[in-house]
């Protein structure tokens with residue numbers, strides 16, 4: 001089943017001389033449970049693509065379907081609600097609400113939705129990411145790697161349709177990066193979670209099931225899943 | 228979606244964010260306290276002035292009941308008492324006048340009070356001793372004692388020459404109670420007992436206007452209140468219709484004009500409204516700016532919240548919750564300080580204006596509650612209106628903008644082409660200019676409030692209270708003096 005699909009996604013910034021086509025007719029699709037890496041050089045449009053996929057910004061033209069829902073047909077408020085139910089985010093930094101502790105951060109999107117917390121599942125996620133002993137700590141009492149693990153836990157806990165990660169290890173040293181990425185991959189598999197991750201590190205990209213290459217806003221390889 | 232649950236998490240976040248931002252807390256609370264103080268001082272001074280002027284008018288009128296029936300019989304009293312629209316019904320029985328030679332400067336009426344409240348209702352309740360019970364007891368005002376050259380002492384013998392509709396008799400009473408006489412009153416009061424009244428002024432058998440000629444002794448004066456002072460004339464008219472359908476036998480009525488004439492003139496009311504608007508504007512400016520600055524500084528956090536799924540409505544709810552928390556802390560402090568400040572200011576205002584008695588301007592618990600309620604409401608509304616726009620800004624932060632902010636912030640190298648844009652110096656300068664804006668706002672608002680307090684004070688001092696009150700008094704005497712010979716015309 002296709003969890004994510006785009007249709008001629010285009011994003012143009014600026015006008016006239018300053019016009020930048022950050023995304024040019026991008027077509028891609030992702031199947032349920034897949035771990036996809038998007039690679040490309042700096043400025044190639046990776047982040048722009050990810051923001052469109054997650055409904056953080058609206059495209060100039062084209063469509064994004066998440067579980068067959070055309071997300072940009074939704075109004076802002078509805079799109080925000082859709083996002084917190086269906087999409088988990090992990091960014092390079094500044095992922096966590098500084099005033100909420102680890103546990104509260106993890107269950108925050110669930111609570112925003114007014115849902116009861118599936119304590120068993122959340123407990124499992126927390127254990128899988130090795131956060132059991134630091135649930136009461138505030139984000140600023142955690143290392144960078146620990147913070148990224150909390151962000152991953154938060155993304156997983158809401159059982160979204162996709163997790164979108166934009167260089168989640170960009171701020172970490174290589175050893176910690178390795179740890180965090182393996183955790184992301186292992187837990188993703190364990191909870192059969194669809195993951196789309198941006199990186200410009202080829203070695204990291206090799207961990208993925210599939211690599212999508214992007215250059216100057218165009219997808220040049222791996223846009224469609226084999227299925 | 229479970230509303231109760233998600234409200235809880237928003238509230239928790241609101242609290243946490245507050246706790247992490249003490250500087251902002253102090254500034255906001257300070258400005259709320261300030262606004263509240265200004266509102267409270269204004270309303271409490273206004274309230275006690277309006278109230279005091281009304282009470283002074285009542286003292287001149289000689290009664291605090293809203294309306295009354297003149298020269299009626301006990302059966303009329305029972306009728307009024309039974310009516311559901313009236314309350315606080317009291318009666319006095321007319322006996323006569325004290326016409327001792329010594330009373331050159333004052334008129335002294337002899338009446339029998341139905342009870343303590345009846346005496347109180349015309350401000351003639353004994354403060355020392357009590358109302359008379361046996362036939363030879365009397366309670367009088369100190370002015371009567373002074374005219375007779377008698378000591379203010381219970382048990383003193385009080386000689387009285389009594390005139391009951393022309394019949395003169397001599398009496399020797401024992402003083403059983405007295406109170407401070409009111410010089411502005413048209414006549415002084417001397418209370419006798421019911422048994423004395425029954426002997427010398429027995430209840431007449433016919434209605435007042437059925438007699439020929441008219442006599443006053445033994446008739447009752449019945450005074451009462453309604454639930455509120457709105458349209459007393461209309462209410463009294465309706466009451467007469469209910470009690471005396473055909474109006475043939477209806478008694479004379481009196482309306483207490485302390486209630487019907489406004490104790491606030493147009494200038495005062497307009498001044499008050501202008502003050503309220505100015506305070507509102509000052510409060511708005513301060514609070515709006517602090518909220519605005521704070522929200523601009525926290526755009527990233529709101530962007531993050533948006534990204535992970537906090538809706539615009541939830542963010543606005545969060546900011547409003549924070550404003551409400553600030554109010555919950557700031558308003559009580561503001562109320563208490565405002566009332567104290569109002570009191571001090573009122574005292575100095577009373578020293579400058581000419582007033583009958585400071586006691587008239589004291590604030591009752593009920594009035595105090597109304598003052599607090601109004602001030603709290605005004606302050607709360609000011610805060611809520613002030614944070615409306617900052618609230619919308621916070622709610623409408625786009626997640627992408629917040630992300631971009633982080634992006635440019637992190638990848639300093641990339642923005643390196645615009646050299647010097649982010650340097651220690653520019654950061655410091657940014658910080659300084661941001662805190663300079665804060666400083667300017669705070670200093671400006673403090674100055675503004677000082678100016679406000681000063682203006683308020685000058686304005687209130689400038690009201691020519693003496694002229695205002697004396698105009699009332701003169702008007703009163705001109706009308707009433709011609710009638711003082713008719714002893715019963717005293718009220719209303």
Ligand SMILES: Nc1ncnc2c1ncn2[C@@H]1O[C@H](COP(=O)(O)OP(=O)(O)OP(=O)(O)O)[C@@H](O)[C@H]1O
Nearest residue numbers: 013014020022041042043044045046047048049200
């Ligand atoms: N808000 C914007 N306004 C104008 N141009 C923009 C904006 N955001 C991105 N761009 C441009 O769009 C292009 C793609 O940017 P994007 O951030 O997607 O690149 P990226 O692949 O994520 O790069 P990196 O690896 O450095 O993060 C770049 O040329 C960038 O300058």
Ligand SMILES: [Mg+2]
Nearest residue numbers: 046047048166
């Ligand atoms: Mg990027």
